[in-house]
Amino acid sequence: DGGITQSPKYLFRKEGQNVTLSCEQNLNHDAMYWYRQDPGQGLRLIYYSQIVNDFQKGDIAEGYSVSREKKESFPLTVTSAQKNPTAFYLCASSLSSTSTDTQYFGPGTRLTVL
Amino acid sequence: AQSVTQPDIHITVSEGASLELRCNYSYGATPYLFWYVQSPGQGLQLLLKYFSGDTLVQGIKGFEAEFKRSQSSFNLRKPSVHWSDAAEYFCAVGATTDSWGKLQFGAGTQVVVTP
DSSP states (O other): OOOEEEEOSEEEEOTTOOEEEEEEEOSOOSEEEEEEEOTTSOEEEEEEEEETTEEEEOTTOTTEEEOOSBTTBOOEEEOTTOSOOOEEEEEEEESSSSTTSOOEEOOOEEEEEO | OOEEEOOOSEEEEETTSOEEEOOEEEOSSOOEEEEEEEOTTSOEEEEEEEOSSOSEEEOGGGOEEEEEGGGTEEEEEESSOOGGGOEEEEEEEEOSSSSSOOEEEOOOEEEEEEO
């Protein structure tokens, strides 16, 4: 089955720790995205990547980092600099980065800071 | 930059009744418009999208949406809801002039279906 997988489903972090969220896709999509979802705020774009070895900051990139070393993988690191990291994180991909290409979403990772 | 507003945070509807979710956008040209649905604790699934042409768009699960340029709206409708339609619904707008397809999402509308 083609799709997007995210792991883990739930993640707990102590304050001051960095954590990495995994996102893998086997859809052969060039573009990948990370969104943060908070109640009542919809989805906000953290980072996006239009092609391998390239990525750009989204609207709320502070305290986050990404890499795109392989086409199918786009891990997100939540660093200790992120002031309020507790949220639901969604990864998405699309065939290309143009507006008409549908974004397909993974099942999400819920991060809780203890 | 584009923006989108979903005026209703929460809607309760009886099973079998009709449903309409409102979406208003702000953009200088005709945007690309999308409706997504999210079941609890899950990712988003595309219901339908509008790029051009016929302003009434049919989607999956019996949903349809109508683009009204004069009202800057893209409301989602379903004639008869099922209990499985209980979910959160997001409207999104994409720019037609940017070099890449950034989507701006609304805050979402939570739909509760009662027996």
